[in-house]
Amino acid sequence: MKKFSPAISALIDALRVLPGVGQKTAQRMAFQLLDRQRDGAAHLAVALESALERVGRCNTCRTxxxxxxxxxxxxxxxxxxxxxxxxxxxxxxxxxxxxxxxxxxxxxxxxxxxxxxxxxxxxxxxxxxxxxxxxxxxxxxxxxxxxxxxxxxxxxxxxxxxxxxxxxxxxxxxxxxxxxxxxxxxxxxxxxxxxxxxxxx
CATH class of the missing domain: 3.40.1360.10 (Dna Topoisomerase Vi A Subunit; Chain: A, domain 2)
Incomplete structure (x- = not known):
């Protein structure tokens, strides 16, 4: 029997890409976002998508x-x-x-x-x-x-x-x-x- 639904498991796995975030921390973050901070989660998703679309690298220094x-x-x-x-x-x-x-x-x-x-x-x-x-x-x-x-x-x-x-x-x-x-x-x-x-x- 699976511990989490596919969507929750995918969110936990996605959060683990962050530095210093292991399985337990990712689980706590996922449940915090889904259970208590849904508005914050939606804002985070929009901000992340926007940053990925708009932020690239400087052609000169690469920052x-x-x-x-x-x-x-x-x-x-x-x-x-x-x-x-x-x-x-x-x-x-x-x-x-x-x-x-x-x-x-x-x-x-x-x-x-x-x-x-x-x-x-x-x-x-x-x-x-x-x-x-x-x-x-x-x-x-x-x-x-x-x-x-x-x-x-x-x-x-x-x-x-x-x-x-x-x-x-x-x-x-x-x-x-x-x-x-x-x-x-x-x-x-x-x-x-x-x-x-x-x-x-």
Whole structure:
């Protein structure tokens, strides 16, 4: 005998795609939406459908955007700074922006190098990043990949690539815990990390 109806089972399975949501949490969320928050559930469904239709990726930096070019990339003052911050995800862009410490542009990798998982340079857009280096407008790259083994490997790979184009490469420094994720670091700590960035050797 099945525990849930097909519709409820499908909703529970769909909710499990969210990070940190297991079977039990998905069940509680599903019953909360169906039993006590039906209006909220309907609003959530409409908002999600709208976001999926309207939100894509910026053609320049690859962050999430409702326009072909995000507001940061469209800002000529930020482009003229010659600073390019490399991050792993769109959530990291928001985290850095909230510090108020950075006035350059971004490039979102959408991941990090992980040879064991078969993720190479082309899989995270390093060919597109190199095209930006070739344009000659970038003076410094700030490597803000997460302080994990894969994040450090990715940062060193990009630093080597930047040197081939005589571009200075620096890495965000103190304040960010080893093994931590940027989107969970508080604004003050991340701001100090940007202020204390160091050149990658």
């Amino acid at each position: 999430l955007s409702e326009t072909p070019e995000c507001p940061v990339c469209a800002d000529p003052e930020r482009a003229s700074a010659g600073l390019l911050c490399i991050v792993e995800s769109p959530a990291d862009v928001i985290a850095v922006e909230q510090t108020g410490q950075f006035q350059g542009q971004y490039f979102v990798l959408m991941g990090r190098l992980s040879p064991l998982d078969g993720i190479g340079p082309a899989d995270i857009g390093l060919d597109r990043l190199e095209e930006r280096f070739q344009q000659g407008q970038v003076k410094e790259v700030i490597l803000a990949t997460n302080p994990t083994l894969e994040g450090d490997t990715t940062a060193h790979f990009i630093a080597d690539m930047a040197r081939r184009y005589q571009i200075q490469a620096s890495r965000i420094a103190h304040g960010v815990p080893v093994g931590g994720e940027l989107e969970y670091v508080d604004h003050t700590t991340l701001g100090h990390a940007f202020s204390g960035r160091k050149t990658v050797l």
